[in-house]
Amino acid sequence: MSWDLVATNIASVPVLAFLLGVLAAGLKADLRLPDAVYQATSMYLLLAIGLKGGVALRESSLTEVAGPVAATLVLGVIVPVLAFVILRVLTRLGPVDRGALAAHYGSTSLVTFTAALVFLEASNISYEGYVATLLTILEIPGILVGLLLAGRAMSGGNKRGWSEALREVLLGRSVLLLAGGLVIGYLAGPNGYASVEPFFGGLFTGVLALFLLEMGVLAGRRLGALREAGWGLPVFAIAFPILAGTLGIIGGLVAGMSTGGAMVLGVLTASASYIAAPAAVRLALPEANPGISLTASLGITFPFNLVIGIPLYLLIAEWLAGIL
Amino acid sequence: MSWDLVATNIASVPVLAFLLGVLAAGLKADLRLPDAVYQATSMYLLLAIGLKGGVALRESSLTEVAGPVAATLVLGVIVPVLAFVILRVLTRLGPVDRGALAAHYGSTSLVTFTAALVFLEASNISYEGYVATLLTILEIPGILVGLLLAGRAMSGGNKRGWSEALREVLLGRSVLLLAGGLVIGYLAGPNGYASVEPFFGGLFTGVLALFLLEMGVLAGRRLGALREAGWGLPVFAIAFPILAGTLGIIGGLVAGMSTGGAMVLGVLTASASYIAAPAAVRLALPEANPGISLTASLGITFPFNLVIGIPLYLLIAEWLAGIL
Amino acid sequence: MSWDLVATNIASVPVLAFLLGVLAAGLKADLRLPDAVYQATSMYLLLAIGLKGGVALRESSLTEVAGPVAATLVLGVIVPVLAFVILRVLTRLGPVDRGALAAHYGSTSLVTFTAALVFLEASNISYEGYVATLLTILEIPGILVGLLLAGRAMSGGNKRGWSEALREVLLGRSVLLLAGGLVIGYLAGPNGYASVEPFFGGLFTGVLALFLLEMGVLAGRRLGALREAGWGLPVFAIAFPILAGTLGIIGGLVAGMSTGGAMVLGVLTASASYIAAPAAVRLALPEANPGISLTASLGITFPFNLVIGIPLYLLIAEWLAGIL
Amino acid sequence: MDTRGFVTCITIVAESIVETRLLEGLSASGARGWTITPARGSGPKHQGMSEIEGGSIRVEVLASASVADRIWQLLREDYFTNYSIAAWEYPVQVDRAERYCDPAPPR
Amino acid sequence: MDTRGFVTCITIVAESIVETRLLEGLSASGARGWTITPARGSGPKHQGMSEIEGGSIRVEVLASASVADRIWQLLREDYFTNYSIAAWEYPVQVDRAERYCDPAPPR
Amino acid sequence: MDTRGFVTCITIVAESIVETRLLEGLSASGARGWTITPARGSGPKHQGMSEIEGGSIRVEVLASASVADRIWQLLREDYFTNYSIAAWEYPVQVDRAERYCDPAPPR
Numbered sequence A, B, C: 001m002s003w004d005l006v007a008t009n010i011a012s013v014p015v016l017a018f019l020l021g022v023l024a025a026g027l028k029a030d031l032r033l034p035d036a037v038y039q040a041t042s043m044y045l046l047l048a049i050g051l052k053g054g055v056a057l058r059e060s061s062l063t064e065v066a067g068p069v070a071a072t073l074v075l076g077v078i079v080p081v082l083a084f085v086i087l088r089v090l091t092r093l094g095p096v097d098r099g100a101l102a103a104h105y106g107s108t109s110l111v112t113f114t115a116a117l118v119f120l121e122a123s124n125i126s127y128e129g130y131v132a133t134l135l136t137i138l139e140i141p142g143i144l145v146g147l148l149l150a151g152r153a154m155s156g157g158n159k160r161g162w163s164e165a166l167r168e169v170l171l172g173r174s175v176l177l178l179a180g181g182l183v184i185g186y187l188a189g190p191n192g193y194a195s196v197e198p199f200f201g202g203l204f205t206g207v208l209a210l211f212l213l214e215m216g217v218l219a220g221r222r223l224g225a226l227r228e229a230g231w232g233l234p235v236f237a238i239a240f241p242i243l244a245g246t247l248g249i250i251g252g253l254v255a256g257m258s259t260g261g262a263m264v265l266g267v268l269t270a271s272a273s274y275i276a277a278p279a280a281v282r283l284a285l286p287e288a289n290p291g292i293s294l295t296a297s298l299g300i301t302f303p304f305n306l307v308i309g310i311p312l313y314l315l316i317a318e319w320l321a322g323i324l
Numbered sequence D, E, F: 001m002d003t004r005g006f007v008t009c010i011t012i013v014a015e016s017i018v019e020t021r022l023l024e025g026l027s028a029s030g031a032r033g034w035t036i037t038p039a040r041g042s043g044p045k046h047q048g049m050s051e052i053e054g055g056s057i058r059v060e061v062l063a064s065a066s067v068a069d070r071i072w073q074l075l076r077e078d079y080f081t082n083y084s085i086a087a088w089e090y091p092v093q094v095d096r097a098e099r100y101c102d103p104a105p106p107r
């Protein structure tokens, strides 16, 4: 694999800020953003991604988008099922914890997606404007499938928790701000967007860097909890994203997306949720140990994708685009 | 009335963000900004408006400003008195609650004012740079007149509460930041402003959009409380702004302002306070039910002005400018 | 001294915002930023200074930087010792409180440094890009020397407090974000920085203005506590910065820095810490009265440097550059 | 009118994710009000979830002894097993005791 | 030196708009200190004001029984009728009891 | 299984700068958990430090009486003289009392 790409990716300010955060966590130093600012920053990122995607969506025809949307929905079902099955082989976890992990890996990570876009833009590689739509779509089905897989295993079943979890996913911040941003961007169009571009566009990479500093601290702390896990979980948390990412890239290419676009879809399937999924899982599957899922998704998969995965998926996409 | 103007206004990112907030409130979803960020954002908007107004003020002569300032002061007395009287006809509220409402409608709404400026700029209609001065001036008298009207009705009278309320109005954030910003902008001038323009100028519309998302949630929740009120209050909350706005426009035109400037003065008189006034009223008139005033000003008048009022007042201003 | 320079400095938006904050504190009005936003803003400033400095550092050769770094280290030892000795003459404070003050004045103030850069840029005076490195270096030794001076006087000695204080200084936010930013900026280089420039560069002066508004409130409150102190402390808090600043300027010129660069080093030695030092001192020297150090450093020295000191140090630097 | 009286104050520290559900449960148990403060903490079972999802909440409920018992019941049945929870109660004296104990039937 | 003793802890939850006034009142009633935490909540009279003006505050005051009585008096006279307030008291044990109860004459 | 029992609740208000040290001390005294809320306040000795360094913290610790005594000891030895601290204790009733009082040997 081309270490140049990895080097380019690592030498970007957002990724370096992330590594600073990991280092700070290792030193037990306090570099976390205040909670209120962390919340506001994540709202900003969601809305900014949505708005930009909405403006771009105007330029896409329905036929153009239909294929990738269908591919995304299929991937939203396949990926968590695969995760559930593979975890049975790799670990001794029970079905509830495997379902919880499936929900995390079936869903997706906004920040990984965002870092991939920043990487593509820095590398002058184009991608379809409607990828933010795919991000929004992939948020949901993976979580639901994961919950269902775990639920089959559960005796009584907690109706209350399920409806709360459904609500949490459908009406949570992630989906509302992404979907809302898409609609607003679509309606406002390029002219309307121009007036807010200095805020939602110009600042984007800088705000992402600040956010990744915080995510680095969180990931670093999770990494510390790793010692308690066995071998199966870390292996899963690195190998599964490569598998799922490759599936996503294939799906994107088959659906007719460009190399850059297919790579982004690969990043979406490869990345694991650490915001929407943990909340929903905590409500619907309180028996699951939240530490396991978070250590895997936030402590291992997230840094792996951010530093190595992103350039790797681009290489895979370029390679597969040559074959298919 | 020209639906094109309304459509242009609605299709702007800030107004759409507001509507997203209202929708989220309806769905009982949590899209509120963290409180600390909400506070900071409103400080930013106040300071930014003040600074820009202060720079513009340097280019205005005293004679030019004197007339509009006088008109604003007169309107600051007339509008709350009118509100107090009209509420006696339309509702069964006692004098204390009517005084409270008069204080809200006599004062003004920063965000409505700001949205009006953004609308005018998007429509390429010019307005006088000193309008931020009028905003600062109108903050105060309306509240005091409203409190006096209610106070006449009260027996003992709460000296303590009155002096606190006065302090709250005169030394509250709104007035201090607006007036402080005006002075700073005036002293720093265009050169000094240039260095902070990317922050206070460039980001302005984007930050406003984020703030309006939050205001949409607050307004939406208030809207929900509407069912408990009778018919009189909603009628007042829509009809009175049109009346007061028209008076403001006439005042502006008579004082020699341009069409755009007169429209802005109309927006100031038409809009109702939901930050400075509620605080002052709560201290000076604790007997008043704060729910009534907030439902009217924040739940009805604010959305009405933001979506329909702003283009409407421009039409009225253009029409009256042709007549007068 | 040239009042023109002072006037130019005062008429800048950040300094005027500071004065507004002082005024608000005098009026007992509440213009403080919410705590979370204050924390985030100071993280932003530290990281932004570090990043910019890191990018600039790439263009400096090691030989070029070695002299100024050595000068800074020497100043980091001399300045607190001088402060400790002079305080014995000027005040009746015991060794513990004098050591605490020495730690504050031996370290440095990020915001004063930042305001000096903004001032130099507004005046089109160039300075060496590596000054942020000197800032980072000077953060630490002054605090340690001050603690040692006080510690000699203490009987038992609080081992626990000392190691905590050391940790607080070395792994506190100031040092980690400045040093981290330097490394990130160095690695990312001009290309990597370009993508975050609108955030960390463009907004810088505006964010500084908002931060100084808050600092004005804090300084103004401290100023209020001044009446309780005698004459010695205020005299020290104004005279010592001039002395230390002159030493810093001489050090800079001798080490081969430009006039602008030497002036910045003078600002570093002249300014007193009010974030890193207070925390470290509180942990290592709990017997010291924190009110004394904060009143001097935040209530007197900080406003003095910001308003008068900055142009004064430039004049001294220009004058000494002509002589040496 | 002196309406002093004793009521029970239950303090509950919980992961903030369960806030909506918990408040509904309190209401259904007959509580007529509560006060929430943001919190964070550590305990024997700490699962590190709260650090990501907005920390914990600390809920204080003033209620009659019987409502308090129903709240303990609720906590035992729905929360202690799977969630990070600490709770304690003690008697407090209030004015206008009827505000906290009105015999409003549990919803 | 063991200076343990019992004092009264009054907790007051109030709309944050009245903070300045309330603290002056506590001071005038003889309280020598207080601790404030941010809060939000719900109660039988909730008027929805706090949601806009920065929520509520939760004030704890340790004081002697007589100062506590004066504080209850203050609440009854100036706050209960028109403001959203909850308050409760209970006895607590402290060290250095004189810090909380010094016979400083009410200002 | 009804495991109700009484434990001691100590509340400590301290400058936030001492948080790390204080929590280590609590742990060493045998406390098995704590709950922290952000706070600010005023007291007879207030030194105005907290206003810059992130205010105060309010720490609640549920523990056995003997652990509580060790915590008081800690406060007296290391904190009362030089730091701004207020602390008070009172008995509370809990469920699952063993969670708070396990005879874990003090570390």
Ligand SMILES: Nc1ncnc2c1ncn2[C@@H]1O[C@H](COP(=O)(O)O)[C@@H](O)[C@H]1O
Binding pocket: D013, D014, D039, D040, D041, D042, D043, D044, D045, D046, D047, D056, D083, D084, D085, D086, F031, F032, F033, F034, F035, F036, F060, F061, F062, F063, F099, F100
């Ligand atoms: N002994 C204790 N004293 C005070 N708070 C506690 C104690 N134990 C647990 N808590 C609180 O309850 C939460 C949940 O504890 P746990 O269920 O052990 O994870 C912790 O985060 C603390 O906030």
Ligand SMILES: Nc1ncnc2c1ncn2[C@@H]1O[C@H](COP(=O)(O)O)[C@@H](O)[C@H]1O
Binding pocket: D031, D032, D033, D034, D035, D036, D060, D061, D062, D063, D099, D100, E013, E014, E039, E040, E041, E042, E043, E044, E045, E046, E047, E056, E083, E084, E085, E086
């Ligand atoms: N039963 C209760 N338990 C705890 N806090 C309460 C209770 N009732 C009221 N409160 C608090 O007091 C505030 C004012 O209540 P109210 O006067 O009913 O609006 C609420 O916002 C709550 O924070």
Ligand SMILES: Nc1ncnc2c1ncn2[C@@H]1O[C@H](COP(=O)(O)O)[C@@H](O)[C@H]1O
Binding pocket: E031, E032, E033, E034, E035, E036, E060, E061, E062, E063, E099, E100, F013, F014, F039, F040, F041, F042, F043, F044, F045, F046, F047, F056, F083, F084, F085, F086
């Ligand atoms: N009488 C009191 N009631 C409640 N809290 C207090 C009291 N006295 C002091 N405090 C708290 O303890 C902190 C330190 O007090 P002090 O040591 O006097 O500076 C204050 O900031 C308050 O938060």
Ligand code: NA
Binding pocket: A079, A104, A105, A106, A107, A108, A109, A244, A268, A269, A270, A271, A272, A273
């Ligand atoms: Na995925």
Ligand code: NA
Binding pocket: B079, B104, B105, B106, B107, B108, B109, B244, B268, B269, B270, B271, B272, B273
């Ligand atoms: Na008005």
Ligand code: NA
Binding pocket: C079, C104, C105, C106, C107, C108, C109, C244, C268, C269, C270, C271, C272, C273
């Ligand atoms: Na210095």
